[in-house]
Amino acid sequence: MSAHGGSAVSVWRQPAQVWAVAFACVVAFMGIGLVDPILPAIAESLDASPVQTELAFSPFPLGFGAMGIGFTFFGWGVALAVTSVWVAPLLLRFLARTTVMLLTLPLLAIDLVVAGILVEDATALVVCIIVGGLLLGIMNTVLTESVMEATDLPRSVASSSYSAVRFLGGAAAPPVAAWLWHAYGPTVPYLFAAASILVATATILFGRRALARIDEREADAADEAAAVLVGDAA
Template sequence: MAFASVVAFMGIGLVDPILPAIADSLAATPTETELLFTSYLLVTGLAMLVTSWISSRIGAKATLMIGLALIIVFALASALSGSVDAIIGFRAGWGLGNALFISTALATIVGSASGGSGAAIVLYEAALGLGIAIGPLLGGLLGEVSWRGPFFGVVVLMAIAFIAVLTLLRGPAEKREPVPFSAPFKALGRPALAILAVAALFYNIGFFVLLAFSPFPLGFGAMGIGLTFFGWGVALAITSIWVAPWMMRRMSRTAIILTVLPLLAADLVAAGFVAETAPALVTFIIIGGLLLGVMNTVLTEAVMEATDLPRSVASSAYSAVRFIGGAMAPPIAALLWHAFNSTVPYLFAAASVLIATLTVFLGRKVLARIDDEPADALTEDAEAITVGDAG
């Protein structure tokens, strides 16, 4: 399951290094190319609203296998495509598969592990960080051969993951209470969850401007972009796994959010003003990764503790709203670049992050509950909501 999770999260940054190559090879504009992220993230987010309803009826293993199968089919279709419009459509199908997989992965790892829930969650976070780091690197390596290479690579790796889940994932029969279809929609009526979801929407705009737009002003080839975002992913993994828990033992969750978000906004402003200088931009991309790692972990734990709702329901509702922010960011950034210059998209991202900061600041009394719980109170039914959960 950890291996399959690494591969699934590789899909987030996999196309990063080949965005300029796809634009050149298929005569697509940067805005059209950025829709590869939009279709993927939008469908992932919307599908999150129904994944708990599906998995509560057919079981975790079946949900995982359907998700993996969909990713294989649509990644292969993307590799064989001859137009950017077709790839945009196939990435949407890929997003559906990814939603089914990542919404179930953490709970399955926790249920399968013998070392306790805490160790299992660390394993999952390590898989997430590793996948986000390796995705751009693999995309760069295979992208040097052809822009189709990373898509074929995913097909092979996901096929291995599918066989592994099919043959190796075993356990006692699942006892599940069916989740009502309306549950995630009603969950957004809870003030604390709504505040965190809105904040995450604007935070994710900053996240995906940095991830999805930066390959264009960098001006590197596929390998150069891959190495840059490998460094970004390693930085994100380090702070997500080690720094964020250390901070949560010393500060409240709201205090961390209100400290790190302004730092992220400042980093994005700095990235905007050095966007034409590649070495400086690389530096601020990697610094951004350090800050994003802290935010991902803290927001995830905050959502888990914000309400008394089942974690699967809360995470579905939160993730759906969050992914909408990620979906809208790349094409808006490309349009701003075309209309103005490479600085403006980063200023737009910084402004969005500041709106997220203001949302949490104004709602801090409603969010008091997230600071009342122990910082390490991660439970066995925690759901995968960090992609960017994603992720």
């Protein structure tokens, strides 16, 4: 009995949603454990620190100093913010979410292919990075809304699960890209990323009937923003 006269509640008796989020967190930590040990070897082959290897791939072919890389990714961040806040909502007024994704993802794949082909040209690579920010900003908003509307789970749970998967991919991508560069050259990581995006595009295209729900439901902007904040903090 509890101090208030009610029956004791076991910590193990949790809703399935809680266990789903816990499992996603365990997988994320396992991913970090698998990735971190190989960072020093990759960093040595690239003449970089493990932290640099972990943060991103594109700074290496750019060859810029700290300020140059900072300004490049400042531009990327501004581009992403602009399209996330203003462009994506405008597109969603006229187009279904799956349609926006099917239009944006191939453009992102093209951007990555161009970046891979022109990887030796720093100016062209900077342009591709900023264009990628514009496209990723659209995807960031559309994917977040889609996740919120794809399930009946509480929005904080949906957002937390989405964040776990997203951050696991973000943790694995830089060392994988660095390994591909070391093994096959600087163009291959961009082509590999483009191919993965095309797979995602095909998945959405052929699974569009299963995703019909996300096109039918309108997201509540206030609830969505709160859910994303809770999910990112989880």
